[in-house]
Amino acid sequence: MNKKIDTNFFENVILFNCLTDENYLSTVVQYMKPDIFNNRDIKNIIGIITDFFEERSQPPTLTEVKSYLTTEELKDSFKKLVEAFKVIDKPGDKKELMDNTEQFIRERTVFNTMLAVTDICSRNDAIDTGQILDMFEGACSVSLANEKGHEYYSEIDKHCNDLQNVDKTISTGWSWLDKKLGGGFLEDGRSLYVFAGETNVGKSIFLQNVAQNIANQNKSVLIISLEMSEKAYCKRISANISQIPFNDLPNNTDSLKAIVQGKKMKLPSSRILVKEFPPNTMTSSQLTAFVKKIEQTGYQFDAIVIDYLNLVQGKGDNGYERIKHVAESIRAMSYFFECPIITATQLNRSGFDTENPGMDSISESIGTAATADVIMGLWQLDEDRELNVIKMCMMKNRYGPNFGAVSMAIDYPTLTLSEDNTLNADDDVVNTSEALRTFSDEITEEEAKSR
Numbered sequence: 001m002n003k004k005i006d007t008n009f010f011e012n013v014i015l016f017n018c019l020t021d022e023n024y025l026s027t028v029v030q031y032m033k034p035d036i037f038n039n040r041d042i043k044n045i046i047g048i049i050t051d052f053f054e055e056r057s058q059p060p061t062l063t064e065v066k067s068y069l070t071t072e073e074l075k076d077s078f079k080k081l082v083e084a085f086k087v088i089d090k091p092g093d094k095k096e097l098m099d100n101t102e103q104f105i106r107e108r109t110v111f112n113t114m115l116a117v118t119d120i121c122s123r124n125d126a127i128d129t130g131q132i133l134d135m136f137e138g139a140c141s142v143s144l145a146n147e148k149g150h151e152y153y154s155e156i157d158k159h160c161n162d163l164q165n166v167d168k169t170i171s172t173g174w175s176w177l178d179k180k181l182g183g184g185f186l187e188d189g190r191s192l193y194v195f196a197g198e199t200n201v202g203k204s205i206f207l208q209n210v211a212q213n214i215a216n217q218n219k220s221v222l223i224i225s226l227e228m229s230e231k232a233y234c235k236r237i238s239a240n241i242s243q244i245p246f247n248d249l250p251n252n253t254d255s256l257k258a259i260v261q262g263k264k265m266k267l268p269s270s271r272i273l274v275k276e277f278p279p280n281t282m283t284s285s286q287l288t289a290f291v292k293k294i295e296q297t298g299y300q301f302d303a304i305v306i307d308y309l310n311l312v313q314g315k316g317d318n319g320y321e322r323i324k325h326v327a328e329s330i331r332a333m334s335y336f337f338e339c340p341i342i343t344a345t346q347l348n349r350s351g352f353d354t355e356n357p358g359m360d361s362i363s364e365s366i367g368t369a370a371t372a373d374v375i376m377g378l379w380q381l382d383e384d385r386e387l388n389v390i391k392m393c394m395m396k397n398r399y400g401p402n403f404g405a406v407s408m409a410i411d412y413p414t415l416t417l418s419e420d421n422t423l424n425a426d427d428d429v430v431n432t433s434e435a436l437r438t439f440s441d442e443i444t445e446e447e448a449k450s451r
Contacts (some may be wrong), residue, residue, distance in 0.1 A: 003100075004324065005100050005103065005104065007038075007104055007107070007108075008039070010100060010104055011038065011039045011042050011104075012039070012081065012084045012085065013035050013088055013090065013097070013100075014028070014032075014042075014086050014101060014104070015045065015046065015049075015081060015431060016043050016088050016090075016268075017097065018032065018046070018049050018050075018059060019049060019059055019060070019062070019065070020059070020090070021059075022059055022440075024097070024098075025049070025053055026053070026057050027098070027144050028101060028105070028144065028224060029050050029053055029054070031105045031109070031142065032046050032049070032050050033046075034047060035112055036104075036105060036109065036112065040077070041076075041077035041078075041080050041081050042077075042081065044073065044074055044077040044078075045065070045074070045077055045078055045081060045097050048060070048065055048068045048069075048074075049052070049065070051063065052065075052068075052094075056227040061426045062082070062393065065078060066078070086226045088282055089445060098144050101144060102142060102143065102144045105142050105144075106139065106140065106142045109138075109139040110136070110139045110140060110252075112139075113135050113136055113138075113139040116135065116143055117132050117135060119135075125439060128366060132177050133283065133285050133286055133289065134147045134283060134285050134315075136268050137285045137288075137289075138291075151232045155211065157220075160283055166183075167182070167183070167186055167187070167188075168185035168186075168187040168188065169181070169182065169184035169185060169186060169187055170184050170185045170186075170187055170214055170217065170219065170302060170303060170340065171183070171184040171213065171214075171217060171239050172184050172185060172210060172213060173209070173210065173212075173213025173216065174213075174406075174408075174419050175216070175419060176392075176404075176406040176419060177376070177392070177406075179400075180394055180397060180398070180399075180400050180401055181374065181399050182399045182400050183339035183401055185214075185303060185342065186340055186399075187302070187339075187340070188338050188339075189334040189335060189337060189338045189339045189340050189341070190334055190335050190338075190396075190437060191334055191340050191341070191373040191374070192327065192330060192331040192340045192341050192343070192371065192372045192373050192374075193340060193341070193343070193372070193373065193374045193375075193376075194309065194342075194343055194344060194368065194372040194374065194375045194376070195207065195342075195343075195344040195345075195376050195378055196344065196347055196357070196362055196368075196376065196377050196378065196395065197344070197346075197347055197377065197378030197379065198346070198347045198378075199283045199319055199346065200380065201378045201379060201380055201390065202380075202390050202410065202417075203307075203308060203344035203378060204227070204236075204307050204308070204344070205230060205346070205390075205410065205415050205417065206311060206376075206378065206390075206392075206417065207223070207305050207308070207342060207343070207344055208233065208236050208237060208240065208415065209240065209306050209415075209416065209417045210225075210305065211223050211237075211272060211303070211342075212237060212240050212272070212343055214302065214303050215267070215270045215271065215272050216267070216270070217270075218267045218268070218269045218270050218425070219269065219270065219271075219302035219303065220269065220270070220271040220272075220273075220299065220300060220301050220302050220303075221271065221272050221301065221303050221304075221305060222273050222275070222291065222294070222299075222301045222303075222305065223273065223274045223275070223305045223307065224273065224275055224276075224277065224287060224304065224305070224306045224307065225274060225275070225276045225277070225307050226276075226277055226278070226279045226280075226282065226306070226307060226308065226311035226312065227307055227308065227311055227397055228276070228307065229276050230275065230276045233274045233276070233307075234274055235249060235379070236415050236419060237272060237274075238256055238260075239413070239414040239415055239416075240414055240416050241259060241260060241263060242255065242256050242260070242414075243414050243416070244256060244258045244414070245413035245414060246414065247413070271299070273294070273299065273301075275290070275311075279311040279344060280311055280312075280313050281313060282312060282313055282334065283312065283314070283329075284312060284314070284329030284330055284332070284333060285329070287306075287312070287330075288333055288336060290334070291304065291337060295337075301337065301339055302339055303339050303340050303341070303342065304333070304334075304337065304339060304340075304341045304342070305341075305342050306330065306342075306343040306344070307343070307344060308343055308344035308345060308346075309323070309326060309327060309330065309343045309345045310323065310326075310345055310346055311367065312326045312329075312330065313326075314326035314329070320366070320367055321367075323345075323368055324367025324368070324370070324371065325367075327367055327368045327371035327372060328367075328371050330343065331371055331372070332375075345362060345368050346362075346442070347362060347377075347379075348362070355379065355381065355391070357377045357379055357393070357395070362375075366383070369395075369396060372396065373396075373397075373398045373399070374394075374396060374397050374399065375394075375395040375396040375397075376393070376394060376395065377393045377394075378390060378391070378392055379391050379393075384407075385427055388409060388410050388411070388412060389408065389409060389410070389411055390407075390408045390417070391405055391406070391407055391408070392405065392406050392407075392408055393405040393406075406419070407420065408420075420424065
């Protein structure tokens with residue numbers, strides 16, 4: 001619980017340190033706005049200090065401040081503040097100073113946000129609750145964390161120890177993808193994994209199978225559906241778990257119950273929570289608030305699946321800005337909840353019926369490609385549909401090779417995806433096959449020219 005501080009006196013402490021401590025000013029300068037101060041004299045002077053710092057990258061001296069006191073009011077304000085500095089001990093405890101400053105900024109920012117929200121609500125009949133939540137999220141998330149980071153040369157021993165500690169991962173359930181990702185999804189999060197595919201190629205099927213594969217490891221998964229109802233999603237999961245054909249489930253509920261109960265006995269910590277929201281009604285802040293609320297009831301999720309990225313509401317004047325904001329915000333959730341987040345996105349028309357689609361075919365915004373840590377492309381050619389095959393390729397990969405493709409067998413009655421070694425060659429063979437096709441095309445072109 002935060003200690004109560006005399007905020008009116010502490011305003012003088014903040015201004016004093018802004019003038020005398022360059023490191024302090026560089027940490028707090030983005031929050032030093034006149035509206036967070038009650039003291040009229042500080043309101044008058046703080047802008048001179050911050051403007052000087054942003055231009056010169058250092059605090060102004062007292063003499064330099066005096067040169068900007070162009071009115072009697074400014075001169076009088078500064079004289080009063082200098083007089084108030086005489087009762088401030090220096091230097092003081094740095095951690096205590098930073099903790100109190102963070103508390104002060106957060107409290108004043110929240111208060112100002114409340115005033116702004118009151119004004120918005122009084123002037124508008126239609127209230128954007130997502131916007132209001134974002135305003136309060138921003139106010140409450142003020143942080144003055146100033147850890148220096150990792151100093152490479154002097155901390156090489158720590159780095160070498162880190163290299164020897166293998167990152168914990170959660171298997172995707174498919175050996176080809178695990179190999180590409182260095183074991184699977186990173187257990188401690190800080191990563192956004194995206195399946196990118198054209199309409200109706202099976203993105204939701206991949207997400208549902210991934211969720212089930214993770215749950216099969218005695219882990220807890222949250223599925224947030226922005227496209228499909230909870231009932232429809234659970235029906236898919238039931239078909240996958242029981243291997244009872246999708247359309248036969250209503251007539252086999254006793255068998256389904258027995259299978260699920262048996263599975264739960266073997267995997268007591270396994271959980272799959274499915275929550276639906278209407279498309280384009282939830283911001284990342286609202287999704288974060290929802291997950292926090294669920295965790296307060298005792299859930300602790302090992303992975304979060306969002307179906308799908310483009311249906312999250314975001315900020316921006318165009319598709320690029322909106323989706324980039326959404327991708328960045330969803331990736332930030334993986335830091336907050338310390339678990340991987342797996343989602344999907346659309347390919348644009350250039351990626352339809354295309355073998356090995358590239359990142360330039362990702363729909364709406366290249367911002368997704370820039371933000372995601374891993375992107376897996378999904379596609380089907382006409383012959384693949386006839387063979388019940390969906391192809392998956394590696395489009396982007398921060399944790400391993402970003403090339404190669406694999407054929408996944410899909411059992412449509414149960415919506416189950418599996419690796420079938422009879423369908424796949426290894427990456428070298430796949431790449432060789434592609435090279436041979438290219439070489440053959442070139443020969444054909446040469447023959448046509450010679451004619």
